[in-house]
Amino acid sequence: MRVRFAPSPTGALHIGGARTALYNWLLARGRRAEMVLRIEDTDRERSTPENVEQIFDALAWLGIDWDGDPVFQSARAARHAEVVAQLLAGGHAYRSTAGPEEVRAYKEAHDNRGFRGEDEGTGAVRLRVPDEGSTIVRDVVRGETAFENALQDDLVIARADGTPLYHLAVVVDDLDAGITHVVRGADHYSNTPKHVLIQRALGAEPPVYAHLPLLHGPDGKKLSKRHGAASVQELRERGYLPEAVRNYLALLGWGHDDETTFFSTEELVRLFSLERVSKSPAVFDEQKLRWMNGRYLRELEVAELTARLEALTGRAGLGPAVAITQDKISTLDEFWPLARAFFEGPVDDPAAWEKFVATETGRAALAAVREALGSLSEPWTADTVETALRGAVERTGFKAKQVFQPVRVALTGTTVSPGIFETVALLGRAESLTRLDAALDGRRAA
RNA sequence: GCCCCCAUGGUGUAGCGGUCAGCACGCGAGCCUUUCACGCUCGUAGGGCGAGUUCGAGUCUCGCUGGGGGUACCA
Numbered sequence: 338m339r340v341r342f343a344p345s346p347t348g349a350l351h352i353g354g355a356r357t358a359l360y361n362w363l364l365a366r367g368r369r370a371e372m373v374l375r376i377e378d379t380d381r382e383r384s385t386p387e388n389v390e391q392i393f394d395a396l397a398w399l400g401i402d403w404d405g406d407p408v409f410q411s412a413r414a415a416r417h418a419e420v421v422a423q424l425l426a427g428g429h430a431y432r433s434t435a436g437p438e439e440v441r442a443y444k445e446a447h448d449n450r451g452f453r454g455e456d457e458g459t460g461a462v463r464l465r466v467p468d469e470g471s472t473i474v475r476d477v478v479r480g481e482t483a484f485e486n487a488l489q490d491d492l493v494i495a496r497a498d499g500t501p502l503y504h505l506a507v508v509v510d511d512l513d514a515g516i517t518h519v520v521r522g523a524d525h526y527s528n529t530p531k532h533v534l535i536q537r538a539l540g541a542e543p544p545v546y547a548h549l550p551l552l553h554g555p556d557g558k559k560l561s562k563r564h565g566a567a568s569v570q571e572l573r574e575r576g577y578l579p580e581a582v583r584n585y586l587a588l589l590g591w592g593h594d595d596e597t598t599f600f601s602t603e604e605l606v607r608l609f610s611l612e613r614v615s616k617s618p619a620v621f622d623e624q625k626l627r628w629m630n631g632r633y634l635r636e637l638e639v640a641e642l643t644a645r646l647e648a649l650t651g652r653a654g655l656g657p658a659v660a661i662t663q664d665k666i667s668t669l670d671e672f673w674p675l676a677r678a679f680f681e682g683p684v685d686d687p688a689a690w691e692k693f694v695a696t697e698t699g700r701a702a703l704a705a706v707r708e709a710l711g712s713l714s715e716p717w718t719a720d721t722v723e724t725a726l727r728g729a730v731e732r733t734g735f736k737a738k739q740v741f742q743p744v745r746v747a748l749t750g751t752t753v754s755p756g757i758f759e760t761v762a763l764l765g766r767a768e769s770l771t772r773l774d775a776a777l778d779g780r781r782a783a
Numbered sequence: 784g785c786c787c788c789c790a791u792g793g794u795g796u797a798g799c800g801g802u803c804a805g806c807a808c809g810c811g812a813g814c815c816u817u818u819c820a821c822g823c824u825c826g827u828a829g830g831g832c833g834a835g836u837u838c839g840a841g842u843c844u845c846g847c848u849g850g851g852g853g854u855a856c857c858a
Contacts, residue, residue: 343858345858346858347858377858378858379857379858382857383858410858436855436856437855437856440855444784444785445784449784449785449786460856461856462856463856474787479788479789482787482788484786484787485786488785488786489786489854490854492855493855493856494856495856496856497856498856500856502855502856502857502858503857503858504858506858507858522852523788523789523851523852524851524852524853525852525853525858526787526788526852526853527786527787527788527852527853527854528852528853528854530787548788550788550789550851551851551852553850553851555793555794557850557851558851559851559852585795588795588796588807589795590795590796591796592795592796592797592806594797594806595796595797595798595805595806596797596805596806596807597806598795598796598806598807598808615795615796616788616789616790617788617789617790617850617851618789618850618851618852619794619795619796620793620794620795621794621795622793622794622795622808622809624794624808624809625794625795625807625808625809626808627808628807628808628809629807629808631820631821635821662820663821664820664821664822665819665820665821666820667820667821675819675820726817730817736817737816737817738816738817738818739817740817741817741818742817742818744817745817745818746818751818751819752818752819753818753819753820754818754819755818755819755820756817756818757817757818758817
């Protein structure tokens, strides 16, 4: 068994393409079979080196590998030409100058039957499609469908200049590579009878086909940039974890049973089967990905999460901040907004300042806390800080919240931060007192 | 226009002729609580429509409607 993945080589690895890659990969790895990668672009207009590099990066990030060197369709032009010549010689194809106009006219004159041309010895190469019978497409997820040959046009397989067209190229490349299972998007379903027709003309047996349901955006339209993240590159930039993306993507169009939601990659490899792939299109729901990502993120060891965040932000020494923010974030890029105050001082949030610091209770609370913390020496930990702060609360007679929010704003500038005791503990005695004094002096962060 | 596919709550899905139609996200309420989250509890909401087959249909058949895909000398 051998599968192949052929990304659209436009640079971005779209989410739909990523899922197709994943399914192929799971299938191959689960069966100890091979997966080859092919760049389908007969003239390399789209597959620039930069674009191809981006695709490779995205696949690597997702943890999807393949066997052998990637195949560039453009490099196989000679082989394609050879097959075209063979088809011509065998009478399975002919040359015709008929263009779209002629085809339309023919169909109008023939009750919408498929276009049939004359061999003119010049022009584009068209495959001769039988007038009778039908072409059966067998698909693991969709069953069997019969396409009437009489309705199918004699399709162009090579341009007048001899360069091959997609339908011819895929079939030849799959054949030569010994591909046994073609797992691709359902947008190719209606094209499949063409491929089978070419295979028949070549005397070859069709591979096993599996057409995956398309992915849509929340509006039911084809998934695109308008819907937010549309490529795995964007997912990566937004701070999603590859393992979470893999898990989520696997579930878009496939399910194991009625209750399992979390699958390790090993489990996916073991359990995945084409037979359980659903037929109907799915909507990519970033909210659910987000939730799932948060679950994965919280399960990471602090050291591991720290390493990933340091790689992402290019900063070091994030560990302590990571430890107290881990259960508050669901994507990697939610970390910095919560942690920046530890490294860059309080942020400026006038509304928070007005509401909690520039008030009478706020100032009273801060003064009480300044005093309590001022007289607290070592050890300076979340526990000792808590004792001190709770003591201050008691002395003021305020509610805990009335004291803690002003402190939070004084120290971080905002009303949203990690736990207040942990925050004070991490900031340290000197810095905490400095920021408290600044607030008491009415000096707001700039 | 023609051809093909699809159809369970807002979303992803389970079911494979007899279930109180299950699970998860989301949403709502409550609990927890120093903010925001996390976590926990409860709740909300579903088989497009119409026929047929059957003792019995989300599950089988047909029609309709809706959505999607294809229909290039694009991939």
